[in-house]
Amino acid sequence: MEQLRIGIIGIGNMGTGHASDMINGGVKGAILTAVCDIKPERLEWAKERFGEQVKTFDNVDEFLSSGIIDGVLIATPHFDHPQLAIECFERGLHVLCEKPAGVYTKQVREMNDAAAKTDLKFSMMYNQRTNPIYKKLKELIDSGELGEIRRTNWIITNWYRSQSYYDSGSWRATWAGEGGGVLLNQDPHQLDLWQWTTGLMPKRVRAFCYFGKHRNIEVEDDVTAFVEYENGATGVFVTTTGEAPGTNRFEVTGDRGKIVIEDNKLTFWRLRVPESVFNEEYKGGFGEPECWKCEIPVHGENSGHKGIIQNWTDSILHGAPLIAPGEEGIKGLSISNAMLLSTWTDNWVDLPLDEDLYHTLLQERVANSVYKG
Template sequence: MENVKIGIIGIGNMGSSHAVYLNNGEVNGAILTAVCDTNPERLQWAKEALGENVQTFDNVEAFFEFANIDAVIVATPHYDHPPLAIKTLEKGLHVLVEKPAGVYTKNVREMNEVAKKSGKVFGIMFNQRTNPLYQKLRELVHNGELGEIKRTNWIITNWYRSQSYYDSGGWRATWAGEGGGVLLNQDPHQLDLWQWTSGLMPKRVRAFCGFGKFHDIEVEDDVTAYVEYENGATGVFVTSTGDAPGTNRYEISGDRGKLVVEDGKLTFWRLTQSERQFNKEYKGGFGEPECWKIDVPIHGEATQHKGITQNWVNSIRFGTELLGPGEEGIKGLEISNAMHLSAWTDDWVELPINEDLFYSKLQERIKTSTYQKKTVANKTLNVQGTH
């Protein structure tokens, strides 16, 4: 097709951002033709900011029946991502879902199955995959420069949030409204990059979560998790919204050295020979393999959300390979589900997780949540944008 006509469901902070760059013609081959939100103030903003050529709808049924669209971006609260994506695909439309893929893997798996049968282009907004820093890290790992991975560590605590942030919306940081805390709101990108760059999914997880440890909230705001991989490697993931100042350091250690991402730089401490080979052959007692410190040059810029949207549009028009295939959204989500389940049961959790057990434990927390949401009870879809 010459141009892809795009509609957006949910025009809060993220949805309105997508709407602006699409309406400004910043994505080649794409035209914004419609938006949908249940909030009258957001719809008024759309009419004033986007112009008369963009249709506005206050309910999803009318949007799907009357909007002039080929494809949809879903930018609503987390629980509604899978059902709205499924509805979009069943209407014969392409879909791009904001992160996270959903709240629990059981209905994300259903979304993936519908997408596979649909033949439509299904993407997820993993905009950090456009960052050349992480692309280079992934390249070095996957082409064998690092050798077999021994350990992964990510400390990502520069998510500081004040109590006033959480108080700004009744749905924030509640089991019924958001489905989780730092793992589901702030960390989906890091959980995705963790497995995408390393090429490893944990085989089991042991996590410790602080629920409302630093804030007056229901959900987790502090997490320390230990994971084990099939090849014997281990990993640690530490995250919080209560540390100031915070840290963002990602390290992968392998048989041929270690790679570190910190302060916007990628450093490779490269061994001149395999550590396992050195360990086997060296006879000098104290000693270690020779190591070179290499500041890895990074070329290009992270194109972020526009880059993912452009890639998705190119896939619709030309069959371009997706940088963020929608079906991969379940991977990082399964890791976060495993962390939650481990903390709730105070035990190890094997992957793939027991999806029915996770869902039942989540429902227990939703029932006592301070924010009751119709979507959770499977009554109606909430198409209000996330803010």
């Protein structure tokens, strides 16, 4: 294969952006050949924007069986992601899936199992993994520069959304339409980066989610969660869509100091000797390790969505390693599912979580949702 023929399912906000990125050679080695959507007005937009070079479909089966696509970018509502991916795999089509991987891990696990039975390239649209600042954080942690991690703390509250935002679509912020709120819509990138940069998945979670606390919606819009890791480290994750001005501050503390990412800067508060060594050797009572404030230079381009599409294309055409393998989409979703389940059961939730229980409790909320499709 010398050129990858890409089709997009769903040309709403995200699909429109991806289509525009790919047209006229925007992704080297790839060509947009087809789009599929159930809304006539979106297909009309595609015809006006792309002309005859991109074929339009209003039927998924016809789209997938058209023979004019090699890979599919899925940009539909959350609930549809896993089933559409499975249908693509069954037809021998490569898949790039928008975040989140799905709404609940049980369906995402089925998607991963289907992908594992093929040699097809499967990627997630975790475009924040291309951000040089998070790549540098991962590099520092992986190299051992920070030492063993002891604490993580992410305050991500700059997702301000007004009531008018939620009122713009009847499906928004509903259990039946989106399957969740701030954790499913705004935070999938941070939940992915939280575990990807540190290399740690929580072993158990205790969370407090508030539903419609700041807005007239039925899903979570304010969350504070505490997690424990296998090595004894702990973490806190705080998020909301109802706070202004918001904060985006990620701290990772280890035996050799603390790294802080805030205001697009990476600061390493580096200890001259590891805390554990200082504690063992120091006999002076009051005192603490000498600490150096290091402003870590961060270089490179943040290629974002287009970078993930390019990487997926390069993986298919040239065997490049995937930046965001599709099967890793279940990790961040497991954390958000655990946070909701902890709140619903008013208890700790161990990971891996009880997927059947989560699905049952979610379906109860879907059945009573104000959105009926």
